[in-house]
Amino acid sequence: MAVRVSVVVACLDAEATLGVQLEALARQTFRGPFEVLICDNGSRDGSRELACSYVDRLPGLRVLDASDRRGPGHARNVGARAAQAPLVVFCDADDEVADDWLATMVAALHRNPFVAGRFGTTRLNGAWVRRTRPLDQQGGLQHSPFGPDLPHAGAGNLGIRRELFLQVGGFDAVVGCLEDTDLCWRVQLTGVTLTYCPEAVVHVRLRRSLRAMWWQGRSYGAAAALLEHRYAVLSPRPSPVEPGRPGASSPALKLFRLVAARRSPGALAWTLAWHVGHRAYVPDAADRLPQDARGTLRAG
Secondary structure, three states: OOOEEEEEEEEEEOHHHHHHHHHHHHHOOOOEEEEEEEEEEOOOOOOHHHHOOOOOOOOOEEEEEEOOOOOHHHHHHHHHHHHOOOOOEEEEEOOEEOOOOOHHHHHHHHHHHHHEEEEEEOOOOOOHHHOOOOOOOOOOEEOOOOOOOOOEEOOHEEEEEEHHHHHHOOOOOOOOHHHHHHHHHHHHHOOOOOOOEEEEEOOOOOOOHHHHHHHHHHHHHHHHHHHHHHHHHHHOOOOOOOOOOOOOOOOHHHHHHHHHHHHHHHHHHHHHHHHHHHHOHHHHHHHHOOHHHHHHOOOO
């Protein structure tokens, strides 16, 4: 029987958390044939061996080598290209999908070509971790204070028809950690709507150490600056996010308010790191839209 949906999981040194996600995928209520593609981005721990141990419980499981270029966007592209199904859904190796997540995403993708589910924070994070940063996509799609004024969603709970994904060129690995925002915008600029499906829940695991929070915040800041540069011509308003200063609706300002309200060291580390990454960004020719995606843009 033909595979109906491919689940793509980017993986890098995820031995400590991957088992939780694989257990959740093994519990799915979806009864049609599906495959799970673990796209290993160069793990040096036991991630690959752990994944292979689930072959009996997940007969459609394959471990793919995506180590030739570092980054989750590249790893997901490897999985989507190797997918055997017309529908592709993405989740992360350190999160946990709800038991009906796959069934809900498949039903949504039969109605809409591009969908995003809801993020949950309480299942995998203690109260002190939840104070470190606000997590969007709990009550709707995400929005940025720059760019083409279109919603976006995290790749940890995203679904798309494979033909459409390949048509727009997949994730742009140049962008970094906001490659999902970039993908969402490029898809929508072709005229396809991103549909929010709150019934499809993924429980997110936030960073737990100050070091991890710092590096994530720095990566987000650099990626935000890159996207501001890339989409400046399509932005309906000047970007409120200036180097070294949070804008009126910027992620950095949200985090500064969080620090003031909850006095969280993690929120402070994330915020400072975001600004370090944002200020350090230097525009580069490689940051422009990929050649195969530029034709999809409509500046008007």
